[in-house]
Amino acid sequence: MSRPRRTRRALRTVPGRTDRIVVVGAGLAGLSAALRLRGAGREVTVVERAAGPGGRAGRVERGGYVLDTGPSVFTAPELVDDALAAVGERLADRVALTPLATTYRARFADGSALDVHADREAFAAEVAQVCGPGSATELRRYLDHLVELHRIQLPVFIDRNFDSPLDLAGPELLALARMGGFRTLSRHVDRYFSDDRLRRLFSFQALYAGVSPFRAIAAYAVIAQLDIGAGVWHPAGGIAAVPAAMAAAAADAGVVFRYGTGVAELQLTGSRVTGVRLDGGERLPADAVVVTVDQPSALVPGLRSRRRPVYSPSCVALHLGVRARLPGQAHHTISFGDSWRQVFRELTRDGRPMSDPSLLVSMPSVTDRSLAPEGGQVLSVVAPTPNLDRRSGGNPDLDWPTLGPRYRDEVLATMETRGWTGLTGAVEVEELRTPLDWAAQGMAAGTPFALAHTFGQTGPFRPGTLPRSGPDNVVLAGSSVQPGVGVPMVVISGRLAAERITGPVPA
Numbered sequence: 001m002s003r004p005r006r007t008r009r010a011l012r013t014v015p016g017r018t019d020r021i022v023v024v025g026a027g028l029a030g031l032s033a034a035l036r037l038r039g040a041g042r043e044v045t046v047v048e049r050a051a052g053p054g055g056r057a058g059r060v061e062r063g064g065y066v067l068d069t070g071p072s073v074f075t076a077p078e079l080v081d082d083a084l085a086a087v088g089e090r091l092a093d094r095v096a097l098t099p100l101a102t103t104y105r106a107r108f109a110d111g112s113a114l115d116v117h118a119d120r121e122a123f124a125a126e127v128a129q130v131c132g133p134g135s136a137t138e139l140r141r142y143l144d145h146l147v148e149l150h151r152i153q154l155p156v157f158i159d160r161n162f163d164s165p166l167d168l169a170g171p172e173l174l175a176l177a178r179m180g181g182f183r184t185l186s187r188h189v190d191r192y193f194s195d196d197r198l199r200r201l202f203s204f205q206a207l208y209a210g211v212s213p214f215r216a217i218a219a220y221a222v223i224a225q226l227d228i229g230a231g232v233w234h235p236a237g238g239i240a241a242v243p244a245a246m247a248a249a250a251a252d253a254g255v256v257f258r259y260g261t262g263v264a265e266l267q268l269t270g271s272r273v274t275g276v277r278l279d280g281g282e283r284l285p286a287d288a289v290v291v292t293v294d295q296p297s298a299l300v301p302g303l304r305s306r307r308r309p310v311y312s313p314s315c316v317a318l319h320l321g322v323r324a325r326l327p328g329q330a331h332h333t334i335s336f337g338d339s340w341r342q343v344f345r346e347l348t349r350d351g352r353p354m355s356d357p358s359l360l361v362s363m364p365s366v367t368d369r370s371l372a373p374e375g376g377q378v379l380s381v382v383a384p385t386p387n388l389d390r391r392s393g394g395n396p397d398l399d400w401p402t403l404g405p406r407y408r409d410e411v412l413a414t415m416e417t418r419g420w421t422g423l424t425g426a427v428e429v430e431e432l433r434t435p436l437d438w439a440a441q442g443m444a445a446g447t448p449f450a451l452a453h454t455f456g457q458t459g460p461f462r463p464g465t466l467p468r469s470g471p472d473n474v475v476l477a478g479s480s481v482q483p484g485v486g487v488p489m490v491v492i493s494g495r496l497a498a499e500r501i502t503g504p505v506p507a
Contacts, residue, residue, distance in 0.1 A: 011504055012163050012466050014473045018288045018501045019043060022276045024263050024299070025292035027055020028487060029477040031246040032083040032494025033290045034255050039086025040502040044255045045284055046247075047276065049262035053247035055292075056448055057487075059240035064373035065321030065429045068238045070448075072362035072380045073332060075226045076488040077233050080242060083491060087253035094245035096236040098367055103232040105330035106201050107418060109338035109356075114197065115330070118231045131195045142192040142202065145179070146225040152176050153222050158483040161496045162460035180218050182455075188218030200336055202228070204358060207313065207384055211452050212344040220453060226488060234331065234367045239487075258284075266471070268301060273471045289471075290497050292478040294443045294450060303470035310457060311394065312449035312485065313347050314387040314435040316407055320379045321372060321429030324422050326363070329377075333361045335418050351386045351395030353407060357414065359383055376428070379420075383411050388435050388446035404434040450479035458484070465493065466500045475500045 021037050023030045026048035038044045050058075057070040081091045091097070104116040114130050117123040120143060128136035156172045180188050189203045203213035205223040235241045251257060258278070266289060267275040276284045297305040337343060337356035346352050360382040365372040372378050385407075387394035412424045435446030444450065451457050463481045467474070477497035479485045484493075 026053040029490040036498035054243040067319040089249040185216040288473040311392040311445035314447035317433040319431040322426040324426035348393040
């Protein structure tokens with residue numbers, strides 16, 4: 001996901017002095033912004049209420065197991081490299097990265113399985129064997145299409161700050177429309193593939209964008225280019241090692257980190273924030289503030305939130321340390337249920353968990369034995385569930401304290417029937433997260449996936465990094481603003497936020 005050459009235009013930036021910057025939040029977005037701001041010569045202090053960096057990319061170490069409790073799939077490492085380069089660093093000098101030869105194993109309800117290979121021709125050969133030679137021809141054509149879609153879409157929708165919907169106007173938008181980027185994702189994928197298994201494989205990514213593939217616009221097919229097309233990587237020590245490396249590089253460059261403390265108040269003088277008061281009463285002077293929290297209107301005085309936001313579905317995440325070898329499993333597995341359209345209706349319209357869930361199961365100890373003791377494995381299981389916002393198709397009435405443990409048992413039983421035999425009785429360490437847990441961490445509607453990427457919440461229609469309400473010198477970053485949800489997107493959002501302070505960085 002290399003950065004394209006972007007046409008330079010007048011960009012709204014923070015007016016006045018911007019020498020001293022306070023960044024609220026040491027997640028990936030905040031760290032990305034802090035690195036770039038420090039590289040541009042600013043004095044930067046990062047305030048984080050947790051005991052260390054990472055934000056949603058959390059980590060639990062217990063009983064010899066190392067569990068990533070946030071994102072489980074790491075793509076586009078060049079974006080993190082781009083942030084580190086601002087202070088003269090490289091990710092490879094801080095963290096060893098292993099490219100996964102098999103990016104995913106897709107398991108289907110009919111008992112068939114398909115390994116998604118990073119090598120294009122190996123993938124095509126696999127598809128030919130499992131789905132037939134005609135499907136391999138379809139695959140090659142679609143992979144070519146994804147490359148072109150990514151080339152056009154990245155500068156149009158993702159890698160830019162928007163000040164107005166008029167910023168969308170241009171030949172790239174017309175080209176995207178001609179490629180079918182505004183039909184629904186399911187219809188778009190169906191035009192390329194005749195095998196239903198491949199249709200599911202290339203449309204499930206819509207959930208990463210917070211919408212059903214039957215409602216997502218086809219432009220979000222580009223997400224498949226990031227993992228299936230461009231590859232998946234494993235950072236040694238787990239994904240939490242990435243924000244740890246970013247924070248260490250930032251600290252070495254002179255960024256000050258204040259862990260274990262929250263922000264009580266942004267203090268105003270006129271229309272500008274002049275100080276950040278911490279929970280303990282200490283005041284940090286500030287010429288500008290970068291806010292990365294999920295609900296910034298709760299912190300930023302005068303900031304108006306969207307009138308009728310639509311939130312992404314949530315999930316139950318189950319992180320396990322098990323004393324079992326579980327042979328034959330892949331690093332990442334997409335386990336598809338038999339139902340498809342029906343379960344998305346349950347998830348996004350009926351407000352109830354999927355009756356026949358499709359699961360994302362990651363077992364990184366297959367690649368990295370430092371994550372588990374001898375004879376053990378670590379797993380992360382993500383099962384989509386409704387969020388807590390009724391207007392977004394969620395259900396605030398679900399009794400998660402009761403339902404959570406029961407749903408946990410159902411997920412484990414489902415995995416047993418789908419090939420993870422012996423898993424249930426081997427659990428030694430576990431962390432369960434439900435929508436109530438996400439809400440308790442400050443995530444709107446109880447979802448870690450923030451605002452859904454509906455058309456009305458995409459590109460210039462998504463909250464911008466420099467809002468038009470609130471103080472003049474507050475900038476936003478993270479999942480809830482442009483460009484959106486996911487590790488690559490929030491790293492980009494940190495750069496876009498920094499550019500609102502420093503001005504655009506030459507491509």
